[in-house]
Amino acid sequence: MTSPIAFIDLQAQRRRIADKIETAIKRVLEHGAYVMGPEILEMEKQLAQWGGVRHALACASGTDALVLALMARGIGLGDAVMVPSFTFVATAEAVVLAGATPVFVDILPDTLCMDPQSLERAIKAAAQAGLKPKAVIPVDLFGQPADYPALTAVAGDLLMIADAAQSFGAKLNGKPVGSMAAMTTTSFFPAKPLGCYGDGGAVLTDDDELIDILRSIRSHGQGKDRYEHVRIGVNGRMDTMQAAIMLEKLAIFGEEIELRDAVARRYTEALADVVETPVVISGGTSVWAQYTFTVDDRDGVMKALQGLGVPTGVYYPTPIHMQPPYAHYPADPQGLTVTEAKRSRVLSLPMHPYLDAATQDRVIAAVRQVVGAK
Ligand SMILES: Cc1ncc(COP(=O)(O)O)c(C=O)c1O
Numbered sequence: 001m002t003s004p005i006a007f008i009d010l011q012a013q014r015r016r017i018a019d020k021i022e023t024a025i026k027r028v029l030e031h032g033a034y035v036m037g038p039e040i041l042e043m044e045k046q047l048a049q050w051g052g053v054r055h056a057l058a059c060a061s062g063t064d065a066l067v068l069a070l071m072a073r074g075i076g077l078g079d080a081v082m083v084p085s086f087t088f089v090a091t092a093e094a095v096v097l098a099g100a101t102p103v104f105v106d107i108l109p110d111t112l113c114m115d116p117q118s119l120e121r122a123i124k125a126a127a128q129a130g131l132k133p134k135a136v137i138p139v140d141l142f143g144q145p146a147d148y149p150a151l152t153a154v155a156g157d158l159l160m161i162a163d164a165a166q167s168f169g170a171k172l173n174g175k176p177v178g179s180m181a182a183m184t185t186t187s188f189f190p191a192k193p194l195g196c197y198g199d200g201g202a203v204l205t206d207d208d209e210l211i212d213i214l215r216s217i218r219s220h221g222q223g224k225d226r227y228e229h230v231r232i233g234v235n236g237r238m239d240t241m242q243a244a245i246m247l248e249k250l251a252i253f254g255e256e257i258e259l260r261d262a263v264a265r266r267y268t269e270a271l272a273d274v275v276e277t278p279v280v281i282s283g284g285t286s287v288w289a290q291y292t293f294t295v296d297d298r299d300g301v302m303k304a305l306q307g308l309g310v311p312t313g314v315y316y317p318t319p320i321h322m323q324p325p326y327a328h329y330p331a332d333p334q335g336l337t338v339t340e341a342k343r344s345r346v347l348s349l350p351m352h353p354y355l356d357a358a359t360q361d362r363v364i365a366a367v368r369q370v371v372g373a374k
Contacts, residue, residue: 005350005359007311008191012354013256017248021197024244037240039247044202046250050169051178051204055211058202058238059218062165062187065201066094068236069161069183070135072203072213075100079134080126082158084114085319085331086339087139090187091163092320092329094137101131104321104331106338110279112292112346113146114138116154118332123158125333135159140167140177142278142315142348143193143260144286148172148180161185165201166289168194169257173283178204188238188246193260193287194253196242259353260288263360267291267349270364274371290315290348295371298347304370310363313348 040058047056059065076099083091085104092102103126106118126133136155138146143166164177165187178184188200203214216222221233268277276294280286295301302312319339320326
C-alpha cells in the first residue's frame with residue numbers, strides 16, 4: 001500500500017524541529033509573560049529584518065493586521081479601498097470592518113495578481129459613485145508579489161497596503177516583500193509558508209509615526225499609560241507562545257523557501273506541456289503558498305485526481321464579489337472577467353517544503369495521466 005499524500009504536511013516540519021519547539025514553549029510557560037513577552041519583541045525584530053524595514057508589529061491574525069493598517073490611517077466611512085476579488089475573503093472583510101467600502105479590481109491572466117488597468121478604472125468608478133478613493137490593497141496571490149511598481153504608478157497618492165499573507169519571504173527586483181508598500185500585512189495561519197501553531201499576523205512599515213499608532217491600536221488605543229486611551233483600538237495582540245514557536249520556524253524559513261522553490265520547479269518542468277503552469281512576475285520570486293495551475297474541466301480533473309489518491313485544492317471557487325454579503329459593493333465597471341474565468345479553471349497541488357521526490361512523482365504521474373486522458 002502506498003502512503004497517503006498530504007496536501008500540506010505540517011507534521012513533517014514539526015518532526016524536524018519538535019525538540020526546539022517544545023523547549024521554546026516550556027520557556028514561555030516558565031517565564032509566564034504570556035502576553036507581550038520577550039519573544040514577541042524578538043520576533044518583531046526578525047520580521048522587520050526579513051521585510052527590509054525598520055518596524056514590524058505582531059498581531060493576532062492576518063485579518064487583524066489588515067484592520068489595524070486601515071485604522072492606523074483613519075480609513076473608514078465614505079472611503080473606498082480597492083481590493084482584488086480573487087483572494088481570501090479577509091482582504092475585503094477587513095475593509096468593511098474598518099467601515100469603508102471595498103471596490104473590486106480584476107486580476108491579470110498570467111500572475112493572477114491585481115491588474116493595474118482595472119485598478120485605474122475602479123478608482124475612477126469609486127469617485128463617480130461619490131466615495132473617496134483612499135487606499136489600495138494588492139494581494140500577493142499564491143506566494144508571489146503583485147506588480148507594485150505598476151500598481152503604485154496608477155495609485156499615485158493613495159495609501160498602498162500590501163496583503164502579503166501568502167508571500168512573506170518573497171522578493172521583487174531584489175526587494176523583499178515588506179518594503180514595497182507603506183504598510184505590509186501578513187498572516188501566520190499554520191498553512192502559510194511562515195505559520196505558527198494557531199493564529200497570528202504582522203504589520204510591517206518603515207514609518208516611525210505609523211508604528212506607534214499601530215502599537216496603540218493593537219492595545220485598545222493605549223496612550224503612554226496603561227489605562228490612558230487616546231484613540232479607538234482593539235485587542236489585536238499575538239500570544240507570546242506563538243511568537244516562541246515562530247522564532248524556531250524563522251530559523252529554518254530561508255531553507256524552507258528554497259525547498260519550496262525546488263518543489264515548484266519540478267512541478268513546472270514535469271507539467272508545462274500538459275497544463276498552464278503558474279507564471280511568476282518578471283524579476284520576482286515566489287514562496288509558493290500554493291502551486292496553482294490552470295486547466296479546462298477543472299472539476300473533472302480534481303475528481304479524477306482524488307480517485308488516484310492525490311489531494312488538490314481550489315483557491316478560490318467563488319470570488320468575493322460573487323459572495324452574497326459582498327455582491328452589492330462596487331467593482332471595475334468593465335467587469336471582473338479574468339477573475340470569473342479563472343475561478344472554474346484553477347487547481348492547486350500538494351505543496352510544502354518536505355514533499356519528497358518519490359511522492360511528488362506520484363502526483364506528477366497522476367496529473368499527466370488524468371490530463372493526458374482528457
Ligand atoms: C490573502 C490573505 N489575506 C488575509 C488572510 C487572513 O489571514 P488570517 O487567517 O491570519 O486572518 C489570508 C489567510 O488566511 C490570506 O490568504
